[in-house]
Amino acid sequence: MIRPAPSALSAFLLCGALAPLVGCAAASPLPDPDRHALLRSFEGKVLFLRTSLNVLPFFADDTRHLASPLHADSIHLLDDTKGVPIMPGAVVQVIPLGTKVRIEKVEFPTGLVVSRRPLYTPRDNPWVYLALPGFPRGRPFVVVLRQGMTTGDDYRAALNDLFSDDEPSLWMRNVSAEIRRAIEEKRLVAGMDAEQVMLSWGRPEHIRQTLEAGVRLETWTWPLKKRTATLRDGKLAAAAPPLESAAP
Known part of the structure; x- marks a missing residue:
């Protein structure tokens, strides 16, 4: 059985873990009104990457890419049964900041969602699905957010850390x-x-x-x-x- 990784103290991203593989009963603590407002604000929007993202394998799931602002040696989402971190794999490419992306879906870890996610992935975390121009749509890019967010403001802060309405070149001029x-x-x-x-x-x-x-x-x-x-x-x-x- 895969054990949850220890919770990180980072204020925003990538410090979640995997729930037990059998009998997962995760639930999203975000109230429905906040959840619906967040989806209206982000899903379907085309935004600029505010930071470059590393693209890595999505652990044991070869149907998705992991997209992370962290380097591979700093991603701690899963531990094995001995408490050793399970690494997602090597970086295969970097998507530079300023790239336009479409937020296809913000997926909350409700019990039903967790039960349908692949094993040996960070199933108890919120996932953000991205579509990038020029990349096949059959294997989506997924940003994994941290566990423990309980308000819409928590999610907005995490998403605004990564995405921007403004072209980054405007504030990179100096x-x-x-x-x-x-x-x-x-x-x-x-x-x-x-x-x-x-x-x-x-x-x-x-x-x-x-x-x-x-x-x-x-x-x-x-x-x-x-x-x-x-x-x-x-x-x-x-x-x-x-x-x-x-x-x-």
């Missing part, structure tokens, strides 16, 4: 070409601000703040603790894996 290219490719380069780091590697699980010799230090840690970043007075100074240079 970003250097080096940093803009790094964000599109989901890399980090020195000198990025906090928002740019988040756009590149996704939202961290933990942020630790300290003050040393008058310098404000922030240490960011992503799920599974394989990625960290250090910001000095709001600017990226170091990271693990090490900072990369932008492509020429």
Whole structure:
């Protein structure tokens, strides 16, 4: 039996788990009026990606793609029976920010929905189905949201973290070409601000703040603790894996 992954403390995305494989009885806590209002606001809309998304296998389900703002080594959705995280697989491509996507469906984990989802997938989480121009519609892209959201505002915050009505190039005009290219490719380069780091590697699980010799230090840690970043007075100074240079 697959065990739920520990709940992450990230404010928005990708910290859910899989319910027991037999006898799932999950329910969406979002009240019906909020759910219907959310569906009216998002389903069927064509929006811009506010952040680049990594495309990965959807665990054991080969009928869907997983689309995530996180890198593969920071995605913690399932554990095996020994508590070892089950990884979705390697990144197969990156969908750059600014890409137009259509939100086909926002699917809540009601008991009926969970019972119909494939085993060995994050069945107890909300799923957002995307359609992308130029890609076959037979294998949808799915963004997995975190568990525990109980209000429409929670869902809107999570979705607005990923999608925008505005073309990102409008607010990327003042970003250097080096940093803009790094964000599109989901890399980090020195000198990025906090928002740019988040756009590149996704939202961290933990942020630790300290003050040393008058310098404000922030240490960011992503799920599974394989990625960290250090910001000095709001600017990226170091990271693990090490900072990369932008492509020429």
